[in-house]
Structures are given as structure tokens and as C-alpha cells.
Amino acid sequence: MSSFKHSRPKGTQDFAPPQSDRKHRVEELFRHLAGLYGFQEIVIPVFEHTEVFIKSTGVGSDIVTKQMYTFKDRAGRSLTLRPEGTPGVVRAALENRVRMPCRLFYLGPYFRYERPQKGRTREFNQLGIEALGEASPLVDAEIIGFGDSFFRELGIADCTIQLNSIGCRECRPLYRQNLVGFLTRHRDELCNDCHVRLERNPLRVFDCKNSACQNLLAQAPKPREHLCSECDRHFSEVREALNRQGLQYELNDRLARGLDYYNRTTFEYLSGRLGAQDSLGGGGRYDYLVEEFGGPETPATGLAIGLDRTMLAMPELEQNKRRRLAFVVWMSDAELEPARKLLDQLRAEGIPARMDFDAGRPKRQFKLADAAGASCCVIVGPDELTRGVYSLKDLLTGEQTEVPVNTIAIQVRALLRD
Ligand SMILES: [Zn+2]
Ligand SMILES: [Zn+2]
Incomplete structure (x- = not known):
């Protein structure tokens, strides 16, 4: 408890x-x-x-x-x-x-x-x-x-x-009459609830879950025959x-x-x-x-x-299912703002994206991305920024590649799963 x-x-x-x-x-x-x-x-x-x-x-x-x-x-x-x-x-x-x-x-x-x-x-x-x-x-x-x-x-x-x-x-009136006749003849076999139903609304006996009533109803007159x-x-x-x-x-x-x-x-x-x-x-x-x-x-x-x-x-969800979410990871304080701008860019492209502002340490950010069920991480590092690329990590396969800054949205979208 x-x-x-x-x-x-x-x-x-x-x-x-x-x-x-x-x-x-x-x-x-x-x-x-x-x-x-x-x-x-x-x-x-x-x-x-x-x-x-x-x-x-x-x-x-x-x-x-x-x-x-x-x-x-x-x-x-x-x-x-x-x-x-x-x-x-x-x-x-x-x-x-x-x-x-x-x-x-x-x-x-x-x-x-x-x-x-x-x-x-x-x-x-x-x-x-x-x-x-x-x-x-x-x-x-x-x-x-x-x-x-x-x-x-x-x-x-x-x-x-x-x-x-x-x-x-x-x-329906004729059917109802025949059904009431049948139920009245078998009154003793019906449960107490069905006695009430018989008085108030006989068609409702078909809702009864009682097995004795169910068995009896198998022999009752059928609407389809009327x-x-x-x-x-x-x-x-x-x-x-x-x-x-x-x-x-x-x-x-x-x-x-x-x-x-x-x-x-x-x-x-x-x-x-x-x-x-x-x-x-x-x-x-x-x-x-x-x-x-x-x-x-x-x-x-x-x-x-x-x-x-x-x-x-419905069939169970697949194991290791990843969400339609990209996680932006920043390596040090100098990349915080470029990373945040990338976040805006991804969202503007219609890509669900998150980053962690609290953690600071990249290792912890990767952990959070995994816990959030993200499909991929986009890594913004000092070395990558000077070369005009991001590192893109597929969280399902673990594979990591470098992607030119101007194609990032296309590459991320290709990795999104849902
Ligand atoms: Zn009719
Ligand atoms: Zn009953």
C-alpha cells in the first residue's frame, strides 16, 4: 500500500x-x-x-x-x-x-x-x-x-x-405477449430481479446475468420469429x-x-x-x-x-518503444543558448523537442532523454559548432552521426518514432 x-x-x-x-x-x-x-x-x-x-x-x-x-x-x-x-x-x-x-x-x-x-x-x-x-x-x-x-x-x-x-x-406487442406467457409459465425458475422485470419491463429479462435465467431464456420465444x-x-x-x-x-x-x-x-x-x-x-x-x-x-x-x-x-505496446520526441543536449554553459535556439528551430519545424535546463552535466542529460523515452539526442558541443555540425544520436540503436546544421530537422524527423 x-x-x-x-x-x-x-x-x-x-x-x-x-x-x-x-x-x-x-x-x-x-x-x-x-x-x-x-x-x-x-x-x-x-x-x-x-x-x-x-x-x-x-x-x-x-x-x-x-x-x-x-x-x-x-x-x-x-x-x-x-x-x-x-x-x-x-x-x-x-x-x-x-x-x-x-x-x-x-x-x-x-x-x-x-x-x-x-x-x-x-x-x-x-x-x-x-x-x-x-x-x-x-x-x-x-x-x-x-x-x-x-x-x-x-x-x-x-x-x-x-x-x-x-x-x-x-x-413487438405480439412478441411481448408471447414472452410474458412463457416467463409466467416458468416464473419459479426466474431470479428475484427477473420477477420485477416481468412486472415492469419483460424484455429486460434478457439483461439478466443469472445462469439459471440465461438457460431458461435459451428456450424463450425469439424476437426474430415474430x-x-x-x-x-x-x-x-x-x-x-x-x-x-x-x-x-x-x-x-x-x-x-x-x-x-x-x-x-x-x-x-x-x-x-x-x-x-x-x-x-x-x-x-x-x-x-x-x-x-x-x-x-x-x-x-x-x-x-x-x-x-x-x-x-488492443495488442500490447512494443518493448523499448520510443516517443516522438527529440532531446537537445548541451555540453557546457557556452552552448546553452545555441542549444535553446535549436530547440525553437525544431519546434518551429513541427518536431516535438525538449531539453534539460537544470542538469548541466551531459551525462545526466542523456539519462533524462532516455527516461523521457526520446527517440534521439541532438548534441550541441563547442567543437561541432565551429565545424557547423551537430552530433545526432539514435537512442534506439545507440548509433551516433554528425549532421550538417542546415539538414538537422530532416535528419531528426527520420529518427522520430511513434
Ligand atoms: Zn415490425
Ligand atoms: Zn434473472
Whole structure:
């Protein structure tokens, strides 16, 4: 145990270097990919009025009943730290009168009071995209493909896509009725939580982690067998589009997602590196949510990726990894100012560069360069200065060469690694 005075609250995490660099790289890839698909960023508050989530995520959902950080502010308003992205995005798109159809992306911290474990924290980071105003099944397939590209780009090779359709307003009532009939007949086999779910929101039994409930649900009526002709056609077209895109998927009849607003297509990405239960992310269609928030009838579909789990599933960093950083070393006081000028020059050329002003002794400066993970040292010495050169040391190979002053930026750039 450390003897420091403070530690972080249970279920939170810090991103210290080099993890913070890694996080940044994942976020940059996400921004880049979202841009390629025509999504624009929307930035929304970390907390909303509590009813925003109750009205969308769902009264009987685990998130609303057990996991929300809800509090009264000093004026007595009920506020909730956002447990997921979509409700706030829809609220903000309507409030800002964003022209539909629109494609929006978001990223940032989210909060759920969960039992903390590896890859599951109470403060977690999500990356999400939402396509508001697009009805085509081809959009569902495009968004599923977006996530697949994202994970593959990060080197997560064992990612599988789980796919389901949970129907619409027309066909879900019959399904619900059949499911309730089945669950009522097997009431004794359900856990206590599921008894409550059966009363309040029967579809939520699919969120139950209890193994007895899971086994029973394997025999339960399946949403896919109750689809109306429109939903059936939509789902076929999603699958055909995925086939054309060369994307493999598994049909999963129990994939309901823990949120009330989904209809038709739902999907998740699983990675073997996280164990059986956990997904890297997922999403689905939510054609009624905009309307329920007081907007016009607007079909919509989206995807959210768990950044923290994605980082766990990513391949480990190489050993001896060097940063994109040059370290300028000065030999004696006479070279301090020329070295500092070189620092300015490198930065002006777009090269991340540092030097140490405290140490004085070159040996210690080399140590600091190594500890900082720099890719190379540029050495400014009296003899070199008179000859119009710098010594350039590659910190990965240890190789040292002399480089003419006027080509230093090019040579340093060639050694930068990231
Ligand atoms: Zn339907
Ligand atoms: Zn249960």
C-alpha cells in the first residue's frame, strides 16, 4: 500500500503516460474515421436533467434502476451524470435545431454505478456515432462496418459481430405477449430481479446475468420469429449488405441491449480477449426516440464503443518503444543558448523537442532523454559548432552521426518514432 494521502475513488481510473498517449491515439483514430464517414462532433454536458434518461433508457432498465449517479443540485433539481450518450445527443440535436438528416459523433466520460472489474469502471469512456434521419438498412450495415474498421485498424483481430432484430411497434406487442406467457409459465425458475422485470419491463429479462435465467431464456420465444414483414425485409437487407461488405456476423437471438429505445437492428462487437461476457461496444436502430423527445418522426441508428475495453483488447505496446520526441543536449554553459535556439528551430519545424535546463552535466542529460523515452539526442558541443555540425544520436540503436546544421530537422524527423 502506498503512503500517499489520497487515492482515487473506487471504480475510477487514471491515464498516466504512456497510457494517456495510447488513449489519445485511439481517440484520434476514432475522430479520423468518423470524419471519413461524414460525422461531425457534438459536445454535450456531462450531466442532464434526470428525466432525459428515464424517458429514453427506460424505467425498468438496469441503468435507470441501479446504476445512475443521480443527485439534487443546490436548487433542488434532479440531475444525473450521463450513463450513456444517445439521449443527450438527441436532446441536444433537437434543442440546437440541427438540420436533419445529420451525422454526429461524440466522445468523453460516462458514469454508471457498477461492480468494478477489469474493463468495467464506474467512470468510463465512450466513443459514439449517431445517424439521425436515415432509415435505410444500408445505413445499419454501414455503421456496423464502421465499428469493424475501427477495431481492425487498432489491431484487434478477433472481434466478432453479433446481430439481432428486435422488431418494431407493430410486431413487438405480439412478441411481448408471447414472452410474458412463457416467463409466467416458468416464473419459479426466474431470479428475484427477473420477477420485477416481468412486472415492469419483460424484455429486460434478457439483461439478466443469472445462469439459471440465461438457460431458461435459451428456450424463450425469439424476437426474430415474430418480425412483421417490414421488419423482416429490413433485417434481410441488413444481412445482405453485410455479406456484400464481406463482414462476418453471428445471429444472437438474446441480444436485446440494455436500453429501451432500440428497435429492429441491434448489434454488438465481442472480443475473445475480454472474456465471454464483455463487448467492446454495440448499437442499433432507434426510430422512435427523436419523436419521444418531442421532435418530428425521425428514423435513427447509432453505435457506441467502450474506449477502456478497446484499450484492453488492443495488442500490447512494443518493448523499448520510443516517443516522438527529440532531446537537445548541451555540453557546457557556452552552448546553452545555441542549444535553446535549436530547440525553437525544431519546434518551429513541427518536431516535438525538449531539453534539460537544470542538469548541466551531459551525462545526466542523456539519462533524462532516455527516461523521457526520446527517440534521439541532438548534441550541441563547442567543437561541432565551429565545424557547423551537430552530433545526432539514435537512442534506439545507440548509433551516433554528425549532421550538417542546415539538414538537422530532416535528419531528426527520420529518427522520430511513434
Ligand atoms: Zn415490425
Ligand atoms: Zn434473472
